[in-house]
Amino acid sequence: MARISKGEGWSALALDGQIDEHNRLSELDSLLSDASRLYVDLGAIRRINSIGVRDWVVWLTAARQRFAEVILTDCPPAIMHEVNLVKNFAAGARIATFRVPYYCEACGKESMSLLKSSDLLAQGIKEPPSDRCERVECRNDLDDDGTFYFAFLDEQAGMSPTAAPAGEAERVRDHLAQASQQPLSGESEDAHARHSRVVQPLKPEVTRGSVGTPQSVQSSSPPTAKPSGVDLVFVLALVAMLAVLGVLIYLIVTLE
Ligand SMILES: [Zn+2]
Structure with missing residues (x-):
């Protein structure tokens, strides 16, 4: 399933579910209108496997040739791992916003922050900013290796500034939120069932929407x-x- 939208100078796409061997990335190309900038919202991606990574890299390479700028938004931890692990996973693409998982050992609170790469780069920050917990004695730490998680910023720092007018990313997000789901041809009932079985493992503190870490994705069907x-x-x-x-x-x- 995908949501597609467009506006002046941009075309946008929101993906959800899993990017695996059942992905239909190649079918998206004909649905996208030509524009200078392509926004890809990955906020609802729960999981990506090795075949998904391979197909994504092929798809992104083609998209980079078609659009002057490819801008990835709302990248969840599952995507950020690949970004930092696979050399060309986001090659040439701008990672505008990404999510950072926090965990407080004192109270067990899990939370997710949505960060803007441009803000971090402007402030020269290359490690996770602290995320406060309600209680004074609490310490909320990045639930991951900070150096690894923020390594992608080095490459982002070397990119030329975006040609997007101010506020465009926010407008794109609103447009995508209103766009209706577009089932891709050949998407099977099984695929829908699989998507709907995945539970949202995050606590209510999540900033916007919710995306699970792969290890916490589980089947919600009760034991028979x-x-x-x-x-x-x-x-x-x-x-x-x-x-x-x-x-x-x-x-x-x-x-x-
Ligand atoms: Zn706490």
Whole structure:
């Protein structure tokens, strides 16, 4: 599923679910209108696997040739890991906003901050800014390796400034939020079922929307109850065993 929108000078796309072997990235190209800038909102991506990474890199390389600027927004931790791990995962693309997971060891609070790369670069920050917790004694730390997580900023720092007018990213986000879901051709029922089974593992403190870390994604289908027939057989076997035991005790007592 994808949401697509466009405006003056830009074309935009919001992806959700998983980028895996069932991805339909190549089908998106014909749906996008030509523009100077392509915005790709990745906020609802929950997981990406190695085949997804391979297809994404191919797709992004083609998008970089078609659009003067490709701007990735709302990149969740699953995406940021690939950005920092896979050399050309975001090659030439601008990472405008990204999410940073925090965890407080004192109270167990998990939270997610949405950060703007341009703000961090302007302030010369290359490590996670502290995120306050409600209680004074608390310490809210990045739930990840900070140096690794923020390594991408080095490459972002070397990029030429964006040609996007001020406030465009916010307008794009609003447009995408209003755009209706566009099912891609051939997307199977299975794919929908798989998406809807994924639970949102984050606490309510999440800034906007919610995206899970892969390890906390789990099936929400409840454990199926045992058929009552199995229980009945078990009870009957237990009764039979008790009866045999009773007879044995009776025999022992009466034989003495
Ligand atoms: Zn705390």
